[in-house]
Amino acid sequence: MLLMTKQGQEKLARDMAEIAKKKSQWGDVWKRLFRNKRGVLGMGIVVLLLIFVLGANLFTNYDYAVQDVTNRYDMPGREHLMGTDNYGRDIFTRLLYGGRISLMVSMMSVIISGCIGIALGSIAGYFGGRIDLVITRVLDILMAIPALLMAIAISSALGSGPVNTALAISVSGIPHSMRIMRSTVLSIKSNDFVEAARATGSKHMRIIFRHILPNTVAPLIVNSTLQIGGNIMAISGLSFIGLGVQPPTPEWGSILAAGRIYIRDFWPIIVFPAMCIMLTVFGFNMFGDGLRDALDPRLKD
Amino acid sequence: MTKYIIKRILWMIPVLLCVVTIVFTITYFTPGDPVLIILGAGNYTPEAYAQKSAELGLDKSYLGQLTTYIWNLVTKLDLGRSFLTNIPVSSELMVRIPVSFRLSLMGIAVMVTVGLPLGMISALKQYSILDTTLTSVSLIIAAMPAFVMAILNLLIFGVILRVLPTTGLDSWRNYILPVVSAAGSGIGVYLRMTRTTMLEVIRQDYIRTARAKGQIERIVIQRHALRNCLIPLVTVIGAFVATVFSGSIIVETIFNITGMGTYLMGGLLGRDYPIINGTVFVICTLVCTVNLCVDIAYAFIDPRVKAQFTSPRKRAKIVKELIEVKEGAN
Numbered sequence: 001m002l003l004m005t006k007q008g009q010e011k012l013a014r015d016m017a018e019i020a021k022k023k024s025q026w027g028d029v030w031k032r033l034f035r036n037k038r039g040v041l042g043m044g045i046v047v048l049l050l051i052f053v054l055g056a057n058l059f060t061n062y063d064y065a066v067q068d069v070t071n072r073y074d075m076p077g078r079e080h081l082m083g084t085d086n087y088g089r090d091i092f093t094r095l096l097y098g099g100r101i102s103l104m105v106s107m108m109s110v111i112i113s114g115c116i117g118i119a120l121g122s123i124a125g126y127f128g129g130r131i132d133l134v135i136t137r138v139l140d141i142l143m144a145i146p147a148l149l150m151a152i153a154i155s156s157a158l159g160s161g162p163v164n165t166a167l168a169i170s171v172s173g174i175p176h177s178m179r180i181m182r183s184t185v186l187s188i189k190s191n192d193f194v195e196a197a198r199a200t201g202s203k204h205m206r207i208i209f210r211h212i213l214p215n216t217v218a219p220l221i222v223n224s225t226l227q228i229g230g231n232i233m234a235i236s237g238l239s240f241i242g243l244g245v246q247p248p249t250p251e252w253g254s255i256l257a258a259g260r261i262y263i264r265d266f267w268p269i270i271v272f273p274a275m276c277i278m279l280t281v282f283g284f285n286m287f288g289d290g291l292r293d294a295l296d297p298r299l300k301d
Numbered sequence: 302m303t304k305y306i307i308k309r310i311l312w313m314i315p316v317l318l319c320v321v322t323i324v325f326t327i328t329y330f331t332p333g334d335p336v337l338i339i340l341g342a343g344n345y346t347p348e349a350y351a352q353k354s355a356e357l358g359l360d361k362s363y364l365g366q367l368t369t370y371i372w373n374l375v376t377k378l379d380l381g382r383s384f385l386t387n388i389p390v391s392s393e394l395m396v397r398i399p400v401s402f403r404l405s406l407m408g409i410a411v412m413v414t415v416g417l418p419l420g421m422i423s424a425l426k427q428y429s430i431l432d433t434t435l436t437s438v439s440l441i442i443a444a445m446p447a448f449v450m451a452i453l454n455l456l457i458f459g460v461i462l463r464v465l466p467t468t469g470l471d472s473w474r475n476y477i478l479p480v481v482s483a484a485g486s487g488i489g490v491y492l493r494m495t496r497t498t499m500l501e502v503i504r505q506d507y508i509r510t511a512r513a514k515g516q517i518e519r520i521v522i523q524r525h526a527l528r529n530c531l532i533p534l535v536t537v538i539g540a541f542v543a544t545v546f547s548g549s550i551i552v553e554t555i556f557n558i559t560g561m562g563t564y565l566m567g568g569l570l571g572r573d574y575p576i577i578n579g580t581v582f583v584i585c586t587l588v589c590t591v592n593l594c595v596d597i598a599y600a601f602i603d604p605r606v607k608a609q610f611t612s613p614r615k616r617a618k619i620v621k622e623l624i625e626v627k628e629g630a631n
Contacts, residue, residue: 038440141319144589148547149581153324156569156577157331233446233486240448241551241566256452260555263452264460271456274449282444 032294039290045283053103056096064089064097064250076268083268085259091268095276098250101162102280105245106231108166110224113173118220120174121181122208126189136182139175147172151234155243165244169234173227180223184216218295222288229284236277252277306597313589320585321374321578325367328574335359335384338572357384370578380579385571390579393564400470401549401560402587407476408483408545409591413538416488420495421530425522427500435492442489447548451482451555468557479556483549487541494537495530502530532603539595543588550584 033039052059062080068088076083082091124135142150155168188194189212197207236253238244245251247258252273259269336353354360358369373379380390416439423435445453458478459467466475481488502508503526511521553562561580568576608616 141316142323144316144320145323145581145585146543146547146588148550149584152565152569153327153577153581156572157327159332229444237446237448237551241554241569243569253448256449260452263456267456270452274453277446277449278441278444281446282441285444286440 029294033290036290036293038286039294042283042286042288042290045279046287049099049103049280049283052096053099056093056100060090060093060096062090062093064094065248082272083266085255085269086262086266091255091272094250094255095252095272098252098255098273099276099280101245101249101251102232102235102253103228105162105166105169105235106228108163109170109173109231109235110227112166112170113227114177114220114224116170117174117177118181118213118216121178122185122212122216124178125182125185126204126208126212128186132182135178139178142171143175145172148234148237151238152241152243155238160244160246162245162249165235165238168238168244169231172234173231177220177223177227180219181216184219185212188212188215222292222295225284225288225291229281229288232277232280232284302600305600309593309596313593316589317582317586318371321371321582322367324578324581325370326363328577329363329366331572331574333572335572335574339384374582380582381575383568383576384573390575393576394561394579394583397559397561397564398583398587400558401546401553401562401584404476404479404483404553404558404560405542405546405549405587406591407480408485408487408549409538409541411480412484412487412491412541412545415484416491417495417534420492421499421527423492424496424499424503432496436496439489439492443486443493444489445486447482447485448551448555450485451478451552454478454482455555470558479549479552479558482552482555483545485545485548485552487545487548491537491541495534498533499526499530502526505529532599535595535602536599539592542591542595546584546588546591 033043066089068084071080071084071088072086074080074084074088080090080092082095085091085094120135120139124132145153150172151168154171155165158164158168194207194211197211202210232252235244236251236256239246239251239253240257242254242257245254247254256270256273256277259266259273262269336350336357336359340349340353351360358366361369370381373381378391380394382389383393419435419439423432426432442450455467455478458465465478466472467478469475470479508521508525511525512518549560550562550565552558553560554566557563561584564576565580567573568580
């Protein structure tokens with residue numbers, strides 16, 4: 001065994017690769033994900049939503065901003081799938097284009113808060129000690145401000161618009177992703193392969209990037225998926241109270257806010273945007289839960 | 302135990318000071334000049350501008366303004382005056398805090414009283430039709446932000462069925478819709494958490510032991526499962542406090558309730574910084590206080606936590622007594 005020939009070593013390596021290919025971790029994950037009914041439902045909703053939202057111009061012949069005063073308050077029908085609003089604009093079209101904004105802003109803020117959270121979390125988790133204490137304490141303080149209030153304050157300071165909204169919402173997401181990252185790094189750090197890397201003289205940066213970060217991908221994916229849903233709630237909430245994305249740019253929250261005064265007379269203008277928000281958040285939550293169960297079966301509830 | 306509580310209370314002080322600083326800094330760097338808003342753009346003289354600016358304390362540097370603000374807050378509980386109405390923010394808040402606080406606490410209470418029992422039933426009847434229905438409904442509710450919940454409640458109960466009033470807070474019936482909406486997605490999330498925790502607990506060995514010795518099922522659940530399941534469930538309430546409090550802010554504007562939420566919205570529209578700073582600070586204080594209470598309650602419920610904070614001398618005494626008892630028995 002110890003005096004293995006070169007051919008022997010090569011054969012072993014090939015066998016290992018074969019085994020790895022056959023039982024690849026991601027293949028297992030897919031299988032487990034597809035076995036989970038709710039996860040599949042969530043994924044279906046998310047995929048459908050992406051198709052509809054990204055291909056918005058394929059599904060509708062109307063423009064989201066063109067007003068048609070002769071066709072105001074049309075009930076849902078063949079002509080207008082979800083009716084028309086107080087300016088005669090097609091609600092379905094507005095929701096499709098509004099979804100673009102909601103999803104884009106939400107993903108942007110997930111990326112921003114994710115990047116900062118990953119950096120802070122891996123530093124805190126990996127180095128520990130005083131750095132960890134300082135980072136955790138500072139973010140604890142940030143967490144004392146409720147997420148929505150923080151977003152309200154920042155977005156009122158930055159002004160409206162998609163990019164500013166994404167920034168405002170990502171600030172309150174940082175502590176959360178930092179915590180998840182930190183605890184994941186802490187648990188990975190104690191593994192033998194990290195110690196082995198250190199023993200062979202790897203630098204800190206190399207250990208973090210080559211050995212630790214690849215192992216945190218699973219919880220990060222789960223966290224981002226779940227955060228997209230939460231962010232959509234926050235974005236539409238901000239737009240609803242007049243911050244965030246403002247008319248005439250369609251956004252689900254601002255469409256709902258604009259329709260609020262017609263609640264007594266014309267229900268489609270309220271119900272459809274509300275359904276959009278709910279369905280999207282539901283889809284991302286289910287998809288995220290499914291991913292979590294598939295990636296880490298031990299966490300299954 | 303006392304030491305733990307004192308430590309937690311003392312930790313709140315730097316946290317709140319930092320909160321004030323953060324919020325003050327954010328509003329300080331907000332574009333838009335409040336003096337111009339008050340005087341109206343265009344029709345003012347430089348002297349009038351300088352006078353107004355000095356009157357509001359806006360001519361001082363950032364640090365100067367911040368220290369004055371914190372000094373007034375700490376010594377006089379003074380949060381400044383509204384730029385637009387010149388009414389002190391703290392006196393306005395005094396009237397509004399009870400309204401919002403009651404609303405939010407009721408929201409949390411509704412969340413727990415609905416989520417906890419239903420979650421437990423769901424767990425005890427796992428995989429039954431009831432369980433499937435409850436989980437599905439809770440998942441849908443969990444996907445509803447407070448304002449969507451509020452709008453839909455308004456539409457269903459206020460406009461279509463016309464069974465509940467939709468504005469003001471005159472009688473108990475007025476509270477139903479805002480409170481349920483403020484609890485919002487929390488109900489669904491809490492129900493699911495209860496179910497998960499309960500499922501974990503009833504798989505434990507001590508439950509099996511209790512059943513194996515022939516204990517009545519009702520007592521197994523009440524005495525063994527419930528208490529162990531409550532411990533984590535009390536802690537997670539803390540995580541919902543912030544959500545419910547901030548949810549009630551938006552809910553207030555929808556149901557026209559004169560609480561802190563409507564006040565904050567007014568401040569945001571008029572760029573009235575003292576209002577924004579003061580309201581955010583007060584809400585943060587309330588959230589921190591409620592969280593503190595939850596943590597202390599947790600320590601009281603869970604003997605393990607309580608034991609962690611007994612003084613070493615007391616612990617040594619207990620251990621000594623135990624040893625004596627054991628020796629006496631021998």
